[in-house]
Amino acid sequence: MSRLTDANVAIAYEIIGRYPRPKSALIPILHLAQEQDGYVAQDAMKHIADLVGVTSAEVFGTASFYEMFKFEPVGKYLLNICGTMSCALMGSEELMHHAEKRLGIKAGSTTPDGLITLEHAECQAACTEAPCLQVNYRYRFKMTPAELDTLIDDLAAGKLADEIPSHGVLATVRQHIPADRGVGAVAPEKVNESPEWLDGKSAL
């Protein structure tokens, strides 16, 4: 779809400014593009290439390595059901079958109304709360098929809009380093002496 908006360009520049080399900002800015459009659009990648100072092929080269980046629109809600060992031991296969039946789609596809994309996910780091899943990377623990039905009903009814932002939004709080508090990023070749505090004396 689109290039980054002016507001997002400002955020992108702030992110770039934190790194000694601009290319380090690629993944956070790709997330910003996905937050804006729900997926990472081609035009956005071209725009990011200009912002970061690499080619658009390099941007896609990096982006395509990472599973969270989607290059085509997905559902408003991305439903990731974990299938790795602890969840599998506790019934995640049954949960996935139930989800496929209930939504009428196979894992890897989107409901015709564009509400939910169903995916098989790997370990989500909530193994004691198995089987678990994430909706737009927000957890649901110890899920039963009945609870999954309720979750899908709630998503469809818009009841969880406050808690679960649309696909692409991760943290709802951004880091902001105040200009008068930050040390600032310097390219490594411009530094060749040890930090001031390594003078053998205590700092306080």
Place this chain on the structure above:
Amino acid sequence: MTSTYAHAPGFVAGDRPKIVTSRFEFADSYTIERYLATNGYAGLRAALSQPAASVHDEVKNATVLGRGGAGFPAGTKWGLTPQEVWPRYLVVNGDESEPGTYKDRLLMERDPHQLIEGCLIACYAAGLSRCFLYIRGEMALAQERMATALNEAYAAGFVGKNILGTKFSVDIVLHWGAGAYVVGEETALIESLEGNRGMPRLKPPFFPAANGLYGQPTIVNNVETLANLPWLLCNGSEAYTAIGTKTSPGTRMVAVSGHVKRPGVFEIINGVTTFRDLLYGDEFCGGIRNDNKLKAFVPGGGSAPWFTPDQLDLPFEASQVGPAGSMLGSGAIMVMDETTDIPAAALTLTRFYAHESCGKCTPCREGGTWLERILTRVVEGTGTDADLDQLVEVGSSICPGDFPHASNADLGLAAVPFPYKMTTICFVGPSAYAPVHSALTLFRSEFEARVTTRKRIPVTAAASSTTGHAS
């Protein structure tokens, strides 16, 4: 449902020393108000009241073992940077994604300031002038809590320029990934942080301490490792080493999941607590679900060779678990009871590693996929007994020689100690084979029951049996 999200469950407190989870009991444990009210940033003050070198000595004396998987002492790691090469960086590995493992997520969600303070102490002690905190992409709440905490800490003067009014200045930059298990490997993490595909680098020459981020000396430390430092600086290395054993001092976060009555994440005393304590102890998991029999357990994350009840009395101590044929890894135990279908369970792990292979090394990229496909047909009942030999053959191309496994009295097996030889740069390839090898070694009959006997007919034998005429 909102409440479960706001305060993620999993952690189980107990009447044990608390080094990294002391604030977990508070509902507002992640706020700066709670942190400051509970001795927060006192470790930083203690550090800044000494010369950097003596803080480094304190960490060395405490033998704080890395909690990410390899278990290398943090103080020693900090000392591996080459002399007079600047700048040096700290990269925090918060890309926790080893199957079965979660502790770093809880430490970031529930006590973000403790991690920030740990980062500051490390930067001060080792002369690291910029810190990058790399959080796994899928952990939205951890990113949010860390972002909020960093904003608070900057505003309060704990991070940034002239910290607490001193000459010590360091920025902590929040960075987040986008879904790739292999990025938990430290050189892949650095590649990813440079904006590249997260593929591991060859060591040597790319030992991060000498040649890491942007080619500069870089210390990569795990979240839990750094979270230990505020307590250590407040209480001293003697108090730290008084807990646990000489070779494994302090505590460790361990997640026990699968077929136990009360799965949970526990802060345990390092080196002393046994697997039996963890699985059956009342203060821990309280036994196997439905009082079933224990069949097997994975002692140290999905990559670790499996144990059976024979190994229950081993303590959580690397120097004993290694010779017994496995590793403690990232502190994750996955428990299988007698109802478990072993080939299917092994497949869930092998599928994971095959899926997460970055594709750089052929034995992992091809071998992992072969293991997954062969195992899939065995599990689905369309495999042959030749497939079982093929699994071992493929595994031997990833890890030549004897692969580590546990001893087993019933099978008359002696242990093959950890580690293995490998033909890949990182551990993803061997990890795809570990569950297959363990399952085949310890539960071969379950595989044999699944396959049909259909010997492969060698091409040459078929050719010699013909008489020269195509029939």
